[in-house]
Amino acid sequence: MTDGVNATLVDGRRGTAAKASGAPRRWRGARPVAAVAAAFTLVQLVLVHPSMGLGWDEIVYTSQVTTHHPAAFFSAPRSRGVSLLVAPVASWSASTELLRVYLAVLSGLGLYLALRAWQGLFPARVLATGGAFLATLWVTLFYGPQAMPNYWVGIGALTTVGCTLRALGAGEPRGRSARGALWGAAAGGVLMALMRPTDAVWVTVPLLVVILVRRHWPLLLALGGGLAVGGGEWVIEAYAWYGGLGERLERASEIQGGLGWNIAVDDQMRSLGGRGLCRPCTGSMPHPVVTLWWLLLPAVAAVGAVVALRARRATATLVPLACAVTAAAPYLFMIGYAAPRFLQPAYALLALPVADALWHLAGAGRDRRRPVAATLVALAVAGHLAVQFSVLVGTVNRNVDSREDWARVADGLHRLGVRPPCLLTGHESIPIGYYTGCSSGSTSGNNENTTVAEILDTARRIPVAALTGPGGTPPAHTRGWTPHHITDLEIRVAPPG
Template identity: 35%
Template structure:
């Protein structure tokens, strides 16, 4: 019988497949998106700098600095970010290899999360959500270790710091249930866990607080301005909005009138089912049991190590090999069913805590907002997948069951992969329009040199000011102009309108239609 692949190698294989799929489905030449231009323009190769609003943080500029600080190549930047995203995927799910009692569950969890279309789409993007998700799932996995070694504590600090640096609100929403768990669960009640969580949150939020006082006049002032920029955060139910963006667009603001294809709802239907089965499996002690609740010997594929037998999660006593002793010292033995259940419940509660603000406070939606919640639910859902596999294996007709599971997997990929590629094509067309608008502006004497990213001489502001009804910031960036805002005292050099009439004071300005655009209706009004 051929030797079973080690769970560690399975996880590496999943991460490699994630990188390849993202490169195949989303071209490296995809122009920078709206948010990406804001982050990249912090560096001189991508100048002029665009306004950096209150909701944004310095996490993404930190990630892209090794490339963006010296090169304006979009392809090189996306290659770097794809490598970084793949490494983060491995680091995020690596701690779960030992905790769940089924080491292969970590690879399955990474595949469930990494196979979602929006995760694949953003693999090479300068966006914070994937790194928030990986910091969160990695921190929770290390938090659950039975022995909080200095390495595990440092990992909790690092994971929470990364998540909070990228998205402070997500970091706080994640830290709250972890701190509550240290109070409510005796096995997790330790100063090392408390200090690790607090240290990670403090390290991640400190740059945001410093910037709040330097640029906005304090934390409260920054929060108030951030709420205004995001459309006034308030109690509401935006679950329907998140339901409509499951197949795109990347951002739904506003979401009125948007529809969703029924097939695209498959993940939202499958995920609760898998999480429920996973929790039931953990409750039944599936970390150390197989089909029908019977405890198996450690010779099962999930509890082997290189073909040698190790103790099952229910065994007691001292480790019988040097490798076992080392593994127990590093991460502890595979967890008992009760510990696994507690860990799965904590991951589920943390996922709900991170998702709740987006579902109940934010008046718009984007698929990436819930990436941390999907990542935290993935290990629990992975146990559900393995429980279904065990049930099929123990059935009278396993071939039929495995065929059904194979069809379900094929159907899932048949939905997710085309969505990733389709949204990439849509974005390529939409972002190409910005360059076409910039060309028209340049032809009529409004705007700098399109797509050169040259810094204005002597630090002077760009020679033109743009205003409009849509995409003002990215169009102004590509055109080398400054994006004007409502109430700006400066008179705009030009107006960029799409499917809308200009204000009365600009209706006499010369009109220039933008030809060959992906989205129709672009018109440039240049001040005479």
């Protein structure tokens, strides 16, 4: 045994025999994890309304594969993984409800498989508790049924790290299990790189160091091959459309505000109250109760590291902690804005060390003090859940309202005669264009994909409208267009022909 990991997983007890029902030990150990994954799926369907319309980024990803809407502009930082993920439904159905249910079920299955990759590294109760911690974060529940990449990077990271450790011998894999761990590490690498290639690189830096130190060449080939397969399409696109990999990375950095030393820890804290995108990240901090769990998380993870060192299974805890640090680093120290979902891979990797620490804290102290310790941990967990679900409900309600606003503007545009095929430009033209059934165009900014001359030429053939947000000034080329007002937007519609 490489670092003394206890491979017994049945209810956390050594040598527990199979029950009279004849259920295999592996399945009995998987039951708590399966229950957590199933509950995660159900809670998503209950609290994150399946009828909630698609958000801005979801529209970009989904429109690439649907035949019901024109494809929105696909900027340099984005990858095609989410589009592939939703294609089995979005390619033939325009139903948002069906897509949400599909993604909720898929996210529950992904959580189950990722936790199972850690079989033999932690007891079943730790796996289930870690899964429950990750699954009850408001950001996980909110984005689980959405067409977004960050949750899936987290699932890929959890799978990759677990399988890598097993392949290195932490869980004593033999025969098929060892080969399965290699395939699992490769599959996790493919998933991460498909979703966000740059995130995949940050996550795997500590893994590659460990693999090189151990000189496990088959594992290096598996993980490196998985990353190459998953990121290959992104690299090919870079040379086909951007003039090379360096040019695409440079353009992606520009769109993200210029990557470099930039402390965004306070920005991430501001976003914890339910702000989907904090850019620019101004305003007051959320209530201290909302941010308390985030501040305590590193401390509890450190306790998990100490527990692992004492139990002589340091590798199974320190490696995911190191990967969590590298996954979070660019979003905490190298970017000028924040979104809670950016840290989902780090949360996924912290989940099991945190769960291990919670079980240790709940059983700490002498016999007389253990009930007190367990009670304090239970109260902390209850408070954590109350905060997470409160933020989730508020976040869902705000997003439902904002997406209904886009639908109302789309209805107004239809009444003005702006119907497919058509083109929208200006303020929020990508989401409103999707809801209207129009293409979207921008002559400047991160989504620049057209020119004024092309817009005017298009207006001779199909309906074109320019959207101006509150306090904005309509573009000069729309001076002769008919103005209208829908909600708080000024809509200028080009004259026909």
